[in-house]
Amino acid sequence: KTEQNLKAKTREGRSPPRGMAPPPDSKSDKSPEELLCAAAEAGNDDAIAELISSGADPTYFDASGMTPLMHAATGGHAAAARLLLDAGAPWNALSPEGLSAGDLTSDPATYDLLLDHALRSELILGTVARRQAAPANSSDGVPAETYLDSRVSFSEDRVMDAESKAVMMEWERPLMEAHARAVCAAGGGKVLNVGFGMGLVDQAIQRYEPEEHTIIEAHPEVYARMLKLGWGEKKNVRILFGRWQDVIPQLGSYDGIFFDTYGEYYEDMREFHEHLPKLLNPGGVYSYFNGLCGDNAFFHVVYCQLVAMELTSLGYSTQFVPLPVRDCLKAEVWEGVKQKYWQLDTYHLPVCQAESESE
Template identity: 40%
Template sequence: MSAADELVLDTADDALPAELLESAASLHSALLAHDLDAVKAALADGAPAWYQSPDPGWGALHYAAEWGSEEAVRAVLDGGAVWNAVDKLGNTAGDIAISRNDASTYELIRDAGLRSELLLNLLASHSAIKVEDPTPAGDLESFLASRLVYRQDASGQEVCAVTAQDADGRDIEVGVMMGWERRIMEETARLLSAAEPPEEGDGLRVLNVGFGLGIIDTLFQSLSPSKHTIIEPHPDVLAHMDSTGWGSKRGVDIRRGKWQDVLKGGEERWDVIYFDTFSEDYDDLREFFALLPSILSGPKARFSFFNGLGATNALFYDVATHLAELHLSQLGLSTQWDDVYVAQDLEDAWEDSRQYFTMEWYKLPVCWLRRAPEG
């Protein structure tokens, strides 16, 4: 690219200083020209690697990912590029790398996101995988006060949902749990069934946090557990459980309340634990992780959780998955990931409901303690 072809950014609606916009244009032009020396020079002169052009909304990291230069990607990341910035079409730089089948560039961006998330967790700051949500899906207390409905959609899919208003005041349906998840639940229950109680001959002690449609609890019943504990806080879900006879099923003990209160100060242990709550974020999931060494019965016990955070963007989903594995490892748990193909289940799943999972493959975690818990 010649000097005459340099990128010019439209500043009509931009409140940033002209000098900053000019330096951003120089950086983007250097990336488009695949001129690494010019990229480094622009960054050294203070060009804002974080800046995104108004149209198409690309920042320096998008252009570096399109180029495919690992050195350029490193340079703009070191210069302050935002790993999870999205363009006008909702694409991150990681998505650009994926579209080019460029695994090396993608992994650089993903690992930058992972380092960022770890730092934010250490600083107790706002995580990039925590999405602000004005509906009951974004706040537990609002969710618990909302009205849930159990129904079948036009395709016959079971749905547990809440009707809410979005930020623009429009009514939307937010799926709490949907029938398309059945394949995930079946594979999860199959893998968790490998758990063994500490004493031979005893039945499995099962804990499920979050009932939803009851799919996985129905599957757990097939394991003939000696104890089947279900923690559920929502009054409408509890009413549904009562009306469908869950309180009288084999070994079932329904604990009515939030898991934070139910498990507080307890000394019970379980051989199989599954966690699938609603209106909670990664901070809550990590808080539950911290309980695992004291509530899993031993190294032969198994734990899993619904791995859906960040699951509308491949990069966010990958970062959330790696972050969970790292935090579980710090607590003394090993994690195995199984890929479950769900694209066919999602084809007609959403009808009028807001999408919360768009990946072709679900990453299913199975975790266990590396050594027996103390006490």
């Protein structure tokens, strides 16, 4: 799936960093960082400001695996959270349970503060940080070149890569049918799908009988299987073998576009979006598999809004249609899969159109 490498950054901070923090206060057996956590939990803004000014480290993890920002967020102390963020507290640090400060707060003001800070941080620093972190943590993303050179295996309910990570799974079928309905909304026009996988979305697209159905697939074994299944013989289907980056010159313009690649990073999808003005016809609909941070609710919201903001800058409006998926994800679904790439109860299906046509 289109994957970002956000967690690669957060995991680097799991060990409590001490930095150049001053020695514990002589009047207390607690370190400045422990006092900072206590002040954050209580929402004591003056104490927080004084401790930070004295050198207490806002990136500290206490014995329970919580940062000062997590304590402030849990208590719904927005002003305290702002002080900590301004001092460099990481918004994307994770507790041992895999929760961030945004996941822990139930206070709307604190949540909005964290979300705004996260978006600004990712817009300004995210590109560099994701690119630098990606090679260091292969569990959070498979470089496209590595995936394309690896073997894949096929079964009735999944396609797996060589590391037992799922490329596509049968539980996604209802989502793919919804994506197909969205991108075929204009009726019998021209449709483009980037990434075949199990062919779930392409099977659904075919039911709308598009005038032209173009499929881009880069993995040689998936491509061979497509041909074996007869996709190359369908009259309205055009298959382009290769990476989308390499076959872009062969593309025309389309009434519906769906993007769902595996082994690429968020930046690759962002690069694809820059081609939308030439690829998407007026009145057309664009959608993508929204698997960004599918195992963390707050990170997922951050990336939904981040993509929407970046598409807005290109002249497109994005709506997210909520689809419940909890009943699709029984425990046995993930048997034999190394990594659960989706753990949320709701899937937010993106529907993107030119801003003047968003209705």
